Amino acid sequence: MVKRGKENRCRECSTRLSSEWCCLSGASLDALDRAKMPKTYGPGDIIYNQGTDCEGIYCISSGLIGLRRLDKDGNSALVRLVNPGGTIGYRSLIKKAPHSNTAEVLAPSTVCFVKRGIVCSMLQSDPDIGLEFLSHSLNELSETEDRYMESVTLNVKARLLHALLVFYERFGSKNGDEERMIELPISRQDLAELIGTAPETMSRTIQRLQNEDLAYFDGRKVRISNRANVEDFLHTAH
Amino acid sequence: MVKRGKENRCRECSTRLSSEWCCLSGASLDALDRAKMPKTYGPGDIIYNQGTDCEGIYCISSGLIGLRRLDKDGNSALVRLVNPGGTIGYRSLIKKAPHSNTAEVLAPSTVCFVKRGIVCSMLQSDPDIGLEFLSHSLNELSETEDRYMESVTLNVKARLLHALLVFYERFGSKNGDEERMIELPISRQDLAELIGTAPETMSRTIQRLQNEDLAYFDGRKVRISNRANVEDFLHTAH
DNA sequence: CGTCTGGTTGATCTAGATCAACAGGAGTGG
DNA sequence: CCACTCCTGTTGATCTAGATCAACCAGACG
Numbered sequence: 001m002v003k004r005g006k007e008n009r010c011r012e013c014s015t016r017l018s019s020e021w022c023c024l025s026g027a028s029l030d031a032l033d034r035a036k037m038p039k040t041y042g043p044g045d046i047i048y049n050q051g052t053d054c055e056g057i058y059c060i061s062s063g064l065i066g067l068r069r070l071d072k073d074g075n076s077a078l079v080r081l082v083n084p085g086g087t088i089g090y091r092s093l094i095k096k097a098p099h100s101n102t103a104e105v106l107a108p109s110t111v112c113f114v115k116r117g118i119v120c121s122m123l124q125s126d127p128d129i130g131l132e133f134l135s136h137s138l139n140e141l142s143e144t145e146d147r148y149m150e151s152v153t154l155n156v157k158a159r160l161l162h163a164l165l166v167f168y169e170r171f172g173s174k175n176g177d178e179e180r181m182i183e184l185p186i187s188r189q190d191l192a193e194l195i196g197t198a199p200e201t202m203s204r205t206i207q208r209l210q211n212e213d214l215a216y217f218d219g220r221k222v223r224i225s226n227r228a229n230v231e232d233f234l235h236t237a238h
Numbered sequence: 239m240v241k242r243g244k245e246n247r248c249r250e251c252s253t254r255l256s257s258e259w260c261c262l263s264g265a266s267l268d269a270l271d272r273a274k275m276p277k278t279y280g281p282g283d284i285i286y287n288q289g290t291d292c293e294g295i296y297c298i299s300s301g302l303i304g305l306r307r308l309d310k311d312g313n314s315a316l317v318r319l320v321n322p323g324g325t326i327g328y329r330s331l332i333k334k335a336p337h338s339n340t341a342e343v344l345a346p347s348t349v350c351f352v353k354r355g356i357v358c359s360m361l362q363s364d365p366d367i368g369l370e371f372l373s374h375s376l377n378e379l380s381e382t383e384d385r386y387m388e389s390v391t392l393n394v395k396a397r398l399l400h401a402l403l404v405f406y407e408r409f410g411s412k413n414g415d416e417e418r419m420i421e422l423p424i425s426r427q428d429l430a431e432l433i434g435t436a437p438e439t440m441s442r443t444i445q446r447l448q449n450e451d452l453a454y455f456d457g458r459k460v461r462i463s464n465r466a467n468v469e470d471f472l473h474t475a476h
Numbered sequence: 477c478g479t480c481t482g483g484t485t486g487a488t489c490t491a492g493a494t495c496a497a498c499a500g501g502a503g504t505g506g
Numbered sequence: 507c508c509a510c511t512c513c514t515g516t517t518g519a520t521c522t523a524g525a526t527c528a529a530c531c532a533g534a535c536g
Contacts, residue, residue, distance in 0.1 A: 069383065072473055075391040079383055091376050094369075100380060127365030134372040137379060138329050142338060144382045145307065145317055151389045152434035153313040155523070188483065196390035201524055203484055235310055393491070426515065439492055441516055 008038055008061070008110070015061055018085035020132035028126055036112040047088070047103035047111065054092035054099060056115040060084050063109020064185050068193070069101040078193040080140070081106070081185070083170060090133055093119060106186055151196050156205050159195040161230050164215060164222060180227060184220040246276055246299070246348075253299055256323035258370035266364055274350040285326070285341035285349065292330035292337060294353040298322050301347020302423050306431075307339040316431040318378070319344070319423070321408060328371055331357060344424055389434050394443050397433040399468050402453060402460060418465060422458040 010016055010024075010033040024032060038061065041047065047058055050070060065082040079101055082088055092099045093116050123130055150159055164182075172182050184191065192202035209215045214230055216223045224230055248254055248262075248271040262270060276299065279285065285296055288308060296303075303320040317339055320326055330337045331354050361368055388397055402420075410420050422429065430440035447453045452468055454461045462468055 069387055071387055071391055073391070075387075077387055077390055079386070091379065094372060095376055095380075100383070123369070127368060130365060130368045130372055131361070134332060134368055134375060137372060137375045138333055141329065141375060141379045141382060142333075144379060144386060145338070148317070148382060148386045148389060149307055149309055149313075149315055151386060152315055153309055153311070189481095198525055199483075200485085200526080204524090207484085436493055437515075438494080438517085442492090445516085 008112075009033055010036065010112075013061060015085040016059075019059060020087055020090075020129060020136055021059070023128045023132060024126075028122060032114065032118075032122070035118040036114050038110060038112045041105040041109045041111060043105055043107060045105040047105065048099050050100065050102040051098050054089055054097075054116060056113055057087055057089040057093055057119055058103070059112040059114065060086045060088070061110040061112055063105065063111070064107040065109060065111075066104050066106045066186070066190065067101045068104055076193060077196060078186075078190055080143070081170075081194070087136065090119070091137070094133070106190070156195065156197045156201055157208060158234060159197075160191075160202075160205050160209070161214065161234055163191070163195055164224060165227075165230065165234075167222075168224065168227075180224045182222050182224075184222055247271055248274065248350075251299060253323040254297075257297060258325055258328075258367060258374055259297070261366045261370060262364075266360060270352065270356075270360070273356040274352050276348060276350045279343040279347045279349060281343055281345060283343040285343065286337050288338065288340040289336050292327055292335075292354060294351055295325055295327040295331055295357055296341070297350040297352065298324045298326070299348040299350055301343065301349070302345040303347060303349075304342050304344045304424070304428065305339045306342055314431060315434060316424075316428055318381070319408075319432070325374065328357070329375070332371070344428070394433065394435045394439055395446060396472060397435075398429075398440070398443055398447070399452065399472055401429070401433055402462060403465075403468065403472075405460075406462065406465075418462045420460050420462075422460055 010021065010029055016022060021029075021032065036059070041063070047065065048055075050068075060082055062084050065086070065088060066078050067080045067082065067088065068076055069079050070076050082103075088103050089099070123133075150162065154162070167184065168180070168182055171185055172180075186194070188202050188206075189199050192199045195202075197205075206217050210217065213225055214233070215225060248259065248267055254260060259267075259270060274297070279301070285303065286293070288306075298320055300322050303324070303326060304316050305318045305320065305326065306314055307317050308314050320341075326341050327337070361371075388400065392400070405420055405422065406418070409423055410418075424432070426440055426444075427437050430437045433440075435443075444453075444455050448455065451463055452471070453463060
């Protein structure tokens with residue numbers, strides 16, 4: 001299932017510029033290039049499992065990864081989606097603790113693995129990398145706090161609309177003609193896990209949005225009928 | 239309300255060792271000592287407000303601080319409690335963004351302020367400090383993800399019990415005789431905001447815990463009748 | 477063809493929000 | 507000293523969002 005990807009160089013990696021490696025200079029960039037191991041994954045593949053030890057970090061070059069967390073009762077939640085340019089596994093590496101969630105491939109992906117020893121020595125030699133990780137971590141912290149606030153203050157309908165707007169930003173088609181049409185990157189079940197509700201409720205809420213002319217769903221395609229309407233709703237409603 | 243505290247030296251600060259400044263060497267420790275400005279605050283004082291610009295960071299020397307976040311609808315949530323040894327405000331400083339929440343004093347506190355310019359230059363000169371901030375941020379991230387998981391999977395009773403156990407760890411009396419008696423550091427209202435529920439529900443849930451012999455409340459004093467029971471409950475119940 | 481997985485719908489039940497009243501301090505001010 | 511308001515907390519009654527259980531359908535896949 002997991003196979004070695006074709007050759008690809010960090011220098012030419014278009015997603016590197018939006019990652020923690022954007023600041024790398026020529027020499028350490030080459031070092032990273034030699035150290036990294038690109039692999040390709042398919043949907044459903046597991047990159048690492050919650051509770052296992054951290055072997056290194058994974059830099060997402062293309063595709064989509066989901067971080068899932070299980071609790072002792074078997075409840076599962078989709079904690080975060082990671083786009084190309086994102087790096088996963090660094091938290092466990094730095095804290096020297098087992099992975100706190102499972103990284104699951106949601107769309108065909110190319111991922112570069114960098115062994116923990118390499119990362120540690122780069123952290124030692126180049127202080128800027130630590131600051132990049134810090135900045136990355138602070139962004140995730142803000143995002144997670146926002147999600148927490150949402151989960152205790154907003155109802156399912158509002159959370160779903162919010163998630164749709166986020167998808168619109170992150171996955172909206174770049175071509176101008178079908179601006180407000182997006183392709184959902186995940187299944188309805190996963191969507192339910194992402195906003196913290198039951199699949200049945202997800203289904204019903206989608207129906208409601210359609211009845212209320214806020215959004216239209218066709219399989220994984222979604223059209224937001226009136227973006228301003230949706231934003232108005234989110235800014236006024238409970 | 240806010241007044242200059244008496245002289246106190248970082249070298250002798252017992253809480254420094256559990257903060258990001260634990261790694262400081264002699265020279266930069268003296269620099270920090272000269273730069274910091276200790277202040278004392280009383281309950282209800284605001285250290286900084288959500289949405290305002292970051293002037294610097296605040297190192298909690300004694301007392302208790304609450305980080306509160308408001309959303310556009312006026313909902314308020316207590317995002318985090320910060321004990322002595324904790325540092326607040328560093329997130330906005332590093333991200334160069336307005337404070338994402340309000341820091342409110344919950345118990346009489348002594349807090350050392352360090353201007354942003356000083357922190358920035360220390361970050362430049364001593365890479366270890368950046369790593370300390372990183373580690374700190376990763377801990378907060380884990381904690382927030384846990385809170386998020388709890389809020390979507392556990393009911394109010396379980397969340398309250400969990401909070402009590404956390405209080406037990408963080409605020410439990412050090413003397414051996416009254417081991418399982420703790421003093422709640424916050425009001426019931428704030429407790430409700432901390433676990434994300436309404437004050438009325440908080441009140442009723444407390445009654446339930448007493449009826450079920452799990453914990454006894456007397457004002458702000460709480461006695462967990464059987465710690466093992468509570469932990470069993472948390473590990474099996476939904 | 478059966479089996480499985482993902483999604484939809486219907487019926488039911490309940491945790492918890494909400495609205496409302498009230499009770500005990502703690503000031504404050506005459 | 508009483509009368510007043512303000513604030514925190516408790517209790518009661520009601521209502522609803524959403525979980526849960528169950529049946530069902532459609533496509534995928536052996």
